Every structure is written in structure tokens, then in C-alpha cells.
Amino acid sequence: MELRCIHCGFPIKTLFLQYSPGNIRLMKCENCKAVADEYIECESMIVLIDLILHKPKAYRHLLFNLLNPQTLNFQGLLWKSALGFLLLDAYRILVLTRSEEEWGLSMSFSSLFWRFSKILMDVLFGNLAFLSIFLLATRNLLNTVGGASRYKNLLLAILISSYFKIFLIAMMVWELPSSVIFIIDVFVLSSNTVALKVVTGSGMSRCAETCFVAHAVKLFVSQLTVFHSSRFLQDSKILTCEMPIYSMGNMKYGMG
Numbered sequence: 001m002e003l004r005c006i007h008c009g010f011p012i013k014t015l016f017l018q019y020s021p022g023n024i025r026l027m028k029c030e031n032c033k034a035v036a037d038e039y040i041e042c043e044s045m046i047v048l049i050d051l052i053l054h055k056p057k058a059y060r061h062l063l064f065n066l067l068n069p070q071t072l073n074f075q076g077l078l079w080k081s082a083l084g085f086l087l088l089d090a091y092r093i094l095v096l097t098r099s100e101e102e103w104g105l106s107m108s109f110s111s112l113f114w115r116f117s118k119i120l121m122d123v124l125f126g127n128l129a130f131l132s133i134f135l136l137a138t139r140n141l142l143n144t145v146g147g148a149s150r151y152k153n154l155l156l157a158i159l160i161s162s163y164f165k166i167f168l169i170a171m172m173v174w175e176l177p178s179s180v181i182f183i184i185d186v187f188v189l190s191s192n193t194v195a196l197k198v199v200t201g202s203g204m205s206r207c208a209e210t211c212f213v214a215h216a217v218k219l220f221v222s223q224l225t226v227f228h229s230s231r232f233l234q235d236s237k238i239l240t241c242e243m244p245i246y247s248m249g250n251m252k253y254g255m256g
Helices: 044-052 056-066 074-100 109-141 148-160 163-172 179-200 204-255
Strands: 016-020 023-026
Touching: 044 056, 056 148, 056 179, 074 109, 074 148, 074 163, 074 179, 109 148, 109 204, 148 179, 163 179, 179 204
Parallel strands: none
Antiparallel strands: 016 023
16 A cells, blocks of 8 residues: 555555654655645544544554555464464454353363353354455445455455444453453444555445444354354254253163
């Protein structure tokens, strides 16, 4: 991705000229005649606040000018973002599972194994469906066609714009209700919409429709995975409980 003006999104060659250490001059955009990126001289907290407020210019600064492939290891950043995204998603599912089911030290090893297997399947299948539908919907609804680098940029934009999942870490410290998770999901959806609009230049309604479809399919696949895993776990418990009864019956008849 090339450098962009954060106001109009017009490509720009350089954002500033450096005359000496600590002495720079910000460049103006040739299209809108405004300073191309004033966030360069701002504190990171100001950028974070504008990101939380869903300002498109803050997203342009982050996705085009700050996370630029020319200055960063793009491939490494993509893998790290994907790993963090999956870990936070797994913790989200763990919190929801703990609120719906009983967890304790008295649980058997088989129960723990199947519950963590359920979380793993939920994360893998849910996010695989999410990314597949997202890329497909991006191509069909937004008419965005490009090579592998184009889809990598879209993927990184979605992963980075899901930064609201970081607030799940607060649930490790404070006992918050599970409804907070759904509030975070809404913020992630809206943040993904703004990031997609910034990267593709499409209308807000189309981008919102694309992200909503992808998140809805992810939720459906996750619920389907949880349902089948729960059925399998219940069947396993029934078989485990019936086996001793059957053996005791055999002993009774044998003694008779």
C-alpha cells in the first residue's frame, strides 16, 4: 500500500521532509491542499482516541502511512496479527463457554479435552468461514478485484481493525458480565466497516453489508459447531454412565 493523504485518500510520494534530527516539514496533498498527515506530530494516544471514534483519517494514517510495507515486515506483521486475532477470539469463546457451563477442578480429563477441542473447532471453522465469506463478499458486493497483495492488504486491514478484541483482556482482571462481549463484537463490526471503506474506497452501506454478512456467517458456523460438539459430548457422557450399570447387571445375573 502506498502513502495516502488522510483527508482525501490521494496517493502521495512522501509525508514530510527532514532537514535535521527533530526538524521536519509536513508535506501538503496535491489534491486537497491540506497537510497530508498531521498525525505524524501527534501522540499515539490521540491516534488511538480517533480510532475509537471511527474517524476515517485515523484509519488512513494507520493502514496506509504507519503500517506501510516499504518500512515494515509486512508478512511478519500479517502472521502476528492473525495469531493475536485467533488467540483473542479463543479467549472470547472461553469466556462465553464458562458463563454457560460449569467449570471446576472436579472436571475429568475427557471433559476438559472435549471442551477445549470445541473451542479450537469453533475458532478454526468460524474464522475460516468468516474470511472466506468476507473475501468473496468483497469481490462481489464491492467489485474489488486484485492479486494476492490486494487481498493481503484487505486481510491485514480487517485483522488490525479488530483491535477492540484487546478489551477482552480486561475480563481477566475484572468480573464483567458476558454482555460486554457482545458490545465489543458490535464495535469490531463497525471498526471493520470503516477500515474496509478506507481501503477499498467504497460506500459505507456496501462495506457495512459486506462485514455484516461475514460476521453473521461466522456466528452461524460457530453456533453450528458448538451444537454438534455439545451433542457429541452428551452422547459420550451417556455411554460412560451406562457402561458401569451394564457391567453390574452382568455380575448380578452371573451370581444368580
